[in-house]
Structure formats: C-alpha cells, structure tokens
Amino acid sequence: MNGKRIPPYLLVIVGGTGDLARRKLIPAICRLREKHLSEFYLIASGSGKKHNDQTYRDFIARSLEDEGVDLREIGDNLDWMYYQSVGGGSIEEYKVLADRVIQLEKEHNLPGNRVFYLAVPPSVFPNAIKNLGESGLNKSNGEIKLVVEKPFGQDLKSAQELNGLVHGYFDERQIYRIDHYLGKETVQNLLAFRFSNAMFESLWNRDRIERVEITVAETVGVEHRAGYYDKVGALRDMIQNHLTQLLTLVSMEVPTALEADDVRHEKVKVIRAISPISSEDVVFGQYTSGAVQGKEAAAYVEEEGVGKDSRTETFVALKLNISNWRWQGVPFILRTGKRMFKGITEVAITFRRPPVSIFRQFSINDIQPNKLVMTLQPNEGFDLFFKVKEPGDSYRLSTQKLHFQYSEIFGRIPDAYETLLLDVLRGDQTLFVRADEVESSWELYTPLLSHEFEVHKYASGTWGPTVAESLLDGDKWFTV
Numbered sequence: 394m395n396g397k398r399i400p401p402y403l404l405v406i407v408g409g410t411g412d413l414a415r416r417k418l419i420p421a422i423c424r425l426r427e428k429h430l431s432e433f434y435l436i437a438s439g440s441g442k443k444h445n446d447q448t449y450r451d452f453i454a455r456s457l458e459d460e461g462v463d464l465r466e467i468g469d470n471l472d473w474m475y476y477q478s479v480g481g482g483s484i485e486e487y488k489v490l491a492d493r494v495i496q497l498e499k500e501h502n503l504p505g506n507r508v509f510y511l512a513v514p515p516s517v518f519p520n521a522i523k524n525l526g527e528s529g530l531n532k533s534n535g536e537i538k539l540v541v542e543k544p545f546g547q548d549l550k551s552a553q554e555l556n557g558l559v560h561g562y563f564d565e566r567q568i569y570r571i572d573h574y575l576g577k578e579t580v581q582n583l584l585a586f587r588f589s590n591a592m593f594e595s596l597w598n599r600d601r602i603e604r605v606e607i608t609v610a611e612t613v614g615v616e617h618r619a620g621y622y623d624k625v626g627a628l629r630d631m632i633q634n635h636l637t638q639l640l641t642l643v644s645m646e647v648p649t650a651l652e653a654d655d656v657r658h659e660k661v662k663v664i665r666a667i668s669p670i671s672s673e674d675v676v677f678g679q680y681t682s683g684a685v686q687g688k689e690a691a692a693y694v695e696e697e698g699v700g701k702d703s704r705t706e707t708f709v710a711l712k713l714n715i716s717n718w719r720w721q722g723v724p725f726i727l728r729t730g731k732r733m734f735k736g737i738t739e740v741a742i743t744f745r746r747p748p749v750s751i752f753r754q755f756s757i758n759d760i761q762p763n764k765l766v767m768t769l770q771p772n773e774g775f776d777l778f779f780k781v782k783e784p785g786d787s788y789r790l791s792t793q794k795l796h797f798q799y800s801e802i803f804g805r806i807p808d809a810y811e812t813l814l815l816d817v818l819r820g821d822q823t824l825f826v827r828a829d830e831v832e833s834s835w836e837l838y839t840p841l842l843s844h845e846f847e848v849h850k851y852a853s854g855t856w857g858p859t860v861a862e863s864l865l866d867g868d869k870w871f872t873v
C-alpha cells in the first residue's frame with residue numbers, strides 16, 4: 394500500500410498449473426510487471442512432469458489470452474517464467490526445486506529474495522510448508538516470504554496446528570495469509586470511508602445505527618469445485634473468512650495508524666468481542682434447481698461430484714452481536730449464498746429512525762430509516778438514502794438517494810490479486826490475516842461446525858430460504 398521500490402524477486406508458485414495460478418495470479422503478475430516490476434522471475438511448480446519451461450510458457454500464453462491479457466501488446470514473451478515439477482511432493486523433489494531456485498538466482502544474479510505462494514488445496518499446505526523448510530528453501534541472504542491461500546485450517550484446532558507448523562519454519566513477519574477480499578479496492582475503501590469522514594464515524598455506533606447487513610450473494614454454483622466445496626460448505630468457505638473480514642472493517646475501532654499491526658490489533662479485538670453465536674440465529678440452505686438470470690440451473694445435489702444426499706450448505710445467514718461499548722445491541726447479519734437472484738456484495742447500514750414523528754399523517758413506523766449502502770461489487774459505489782418532502786400542497790415524504798459510483802469517476806479498478814501481490818513484494822502485511830486473527834475467527838465459528846443444522850432448500854435464482862428473514866425481526870433484507 395506504499396510506494397517503496399520493489400527489489401528483485403523470485404516467486405515460486407506451488408500449484409503453478411492450477412486454476413488460481415492461471416486465472417488470477419499470473420495475469421496479475423503480468424500487469425504488475427508492466428508497471429511496477431523490473432527484475433522478477435517465476436518458477437511454477439506443479440505435480441505433473443508434463444511441462445518444461447517452454448511448454449509451460451505456451452500453456453500460460455494461451456490462458457492469458459482467455460483472461461484478456463494481450464502479451465504482444467505488453468511486449469512479453471514470458472521468458473522470465475520457468476517450470477519445475479515437485480511430483481508427488483517428496484522432500485527429494487523439493488530439494489531438486491531448491492537446486493533450481495539457487496541455479497536461477499545465480500544465473501540472474503538475484504539477491505535471494507524469494508516469495509513462496511501456496512496456490513494448492515488446503516490438504517497440501519502442511520506437506521508443502523514442511524518441505525519448503527526441510528529443503529532449506531526458507532533460508533537465503535535475502536527476504537523470504539510465504540503466501541498461504543485460504544482456507545487456513547478448517548476449525549480452530551487445525552488452524553492452530555497449521556500455525557504451529559508454519560511458525561516452525563517461518564517467522565510471522567514472513568507469512569502472508571491471503572483473504573482476497575481484503576485486496577479489493579472497495580473493501581479497502583471501507584477504511585478510507587470510515588476514518589477520513591468524521592461525519593460518518595461520529596454516527597458509527599449503537600446510538601445511531603439500528604442494524605448492519607453484510608451480503609455476499611453469488612449467481613455461480615459450485616462450478617467444478619465439488620471436491621473441495623462439498624467438504625467445506627459456505628460457513629467455512631465464505632463466512633469464516635470473507636464476510637468476517639468485511640465485518641471487522643465495518644466494526645473495528647479506529648486504529649492508531651494505517652500500519653499492519655495497528656489495523657490487525659483492532660480486527661482481533663472486535664472479533665474477540667463477538668458473543669458466542671446461538672444456533673437459533675443461524676440458517677443454513679442449499680440450492681435446488683431453478684433459473685438464475687434466465688438460465689436454467691441444476692440443483693446442488695445434481696452438480697458434478699456432489700453426492701445425491703449431500704447436506705452441505707450453499708447458503709448461510711446468521712446474526713451476531715458485538716459485545717462492546719460501540720455495538721452492544723446492534724444486530725450484525727451476515728448472509729452469503731450461491732445461485733442467488735443476483736451477484737452482489739454489499740454492506741447495508743440501517744440508521745435509527747427519528748425518536749418521534751412530528752408529521753400528523755405518518756406514524757414513526759411510516760418513516761423509513763436512513764440507510765447507507767456500500768456496494769463492494771459489481772457497480773462499486775455507495776448510496777445514501779434519505780427522506781425529502783415531495784413538492785405540492787399535501788405533506789408527502791419520498792425516499793431519495795445520494796449516489797456515488799466508482800466507474801463514473803475513476804478508471805479501471807485493479808484486481809485484488811494485483812494489490813495483494815504488490816503488498817507481499819513490498820512487505821506490507823496490513824491486508825493479510827495474522828495468526829491470532831485467523832484463530833479468533835475459528836474460535837467463533839468452530840462451535841457451529843458440530844451443530845446439526847436443518848438445511849433449508851431454496852430455488853436457484855432466489856434470495857435463499859425465506860426462513861432466513863426471521864433473523865431480521867419482522868423487517869426485510871436490504872438489496873439495492
């Protein structure tokens with residue numbers, strides 16, 4: 394997030410032929426190379442033996458085209474990319490990788506700055522971390538960094554074990570736990586919005602705010618990820634990380650400065666202030682067949698790789714309470730689902746109504762409260778809803794909004810992975826999840842994992858099971 398010059402680096406992507414590397418990381422690196430990187434090399438390491446350096450470059454060139462990166466336009470022939478198999482992931486194979494790293498560092502006269510990016514399924518993390526350490530790759534004369542994708546653990550115990558393992562080979566200052574939501578510009582803007590506009594910050598509390606809704610609705614289904622998703626479900630896939638991160642940014646106290654530890658201290662504090670979540674305040678759902686934006690969609694249990702009797706939740710809504718001076722008594726309602734009516738990520742703040750109505754025609758309940766809705770994607774921007782008098786001799790109120798949209802003012806918004814990779818290279822951990830933070834979040838949700846929730850069916854293309862509305866105490870969800 395700062396403008397420091399980036400020294401030469403070698404990036405090793407473990408899982409270099411996977412979807413994440415192909416679709417997100419490498420396109421992001423190509424864009425960064427153009428603007429920010431000069432001396433930069435990449436070794437993709439995969440489990441297959443089928444690639445050599447040239448076939449890997451060809452494979453990537455084809456997928457970059459699919460992602461809209463025109464190599465000719467940016468004058469790139471990908472000769473900074475190499476391929477090295479780690480086969481079955483044995484220590485011997487990692488030692489071969491280590492030799493290749495050292496050889497390339499010599500060849501290009503690099504100072505030993507290395508980033509290891511684990512773009513592999515979580516089941517591979519422990520072996521990869523151990524072998525990076527045991528092969529000596531975690532030691533050099535330069536800066537060493539390790540990037541670990543989500544999910545970091547699958548409950549409190551496994552997250553603690555993974556932290557224990559990783560701390561055996563890497564210092565916390567070297568570890569970048571990714572939650573790609575934190576790299577989204579509009580998510581970072583939550584901090585700018587709150588802490589550079591005193592007007593809003595002075596209203597940001599239990600005296601002025603009635604309710605906070607955080608929604609991440611997706612139109613996609615499980616796609617080709619059933620192998621991972623069916624074991625995980627929406628609570629672990631989305632709530633424990635992305636939605637909880639949004640919640641922390643909306644609710645944390647003002648950090649002393651926009652520095653990694655100042656921000657992360659405040660995030661941990663607010664997660665710790667959340668009261669245990671009652672199972673009565675949680676609704677699980679699973680999509681059935683239907684139509685999403687005019688396109689037919691199959692039921693979750695009919696998706697490739699999903700068992701007919703799967704009870705995995707593809708929708709979760711839950712209500713929680715932050716027990717501190719700022720928020721006590723204000724419900725925070727998190728909602729996420731796949732195959733929903735539309736794809737939208739938003740934070741909707743409902744302010745309190747005026748204490749009494751002075752308008753004879755309207756009772757206080759007729760006066761809709763002010764709302765502030767921050768749309769994080771797509772159509773990034775915000776809307777502030779307020780009441781005005783409609784012109785005329787009778788007294789009629791109507792709801793209007795102040796509207797701001799990023800695309801009308803700013804140009805292209807960088808992809809989250811561009812921001813995050815740049816921060817890794819610059820050594821800025823502000824947008825990465827600290828060990829105690831990931832554990833606090835698991836501590837909150839782990840008790841729910843063993844609860845047998847009823848899984849309510851909802852048709853694809855809807856807003857999820859209607860029973861979830863019970864969390865709103867008679868009110869309606871906000872959706873722009």
Ligand code: BG6
Binds near residue numbers: 543611630
């Ligand atoms: C990932 C989840 O972390 O985030 C996916 O594993 C989900 O299930 C994705 O689809 C959503 O990310 P985005 O950036 O498309 O909102």
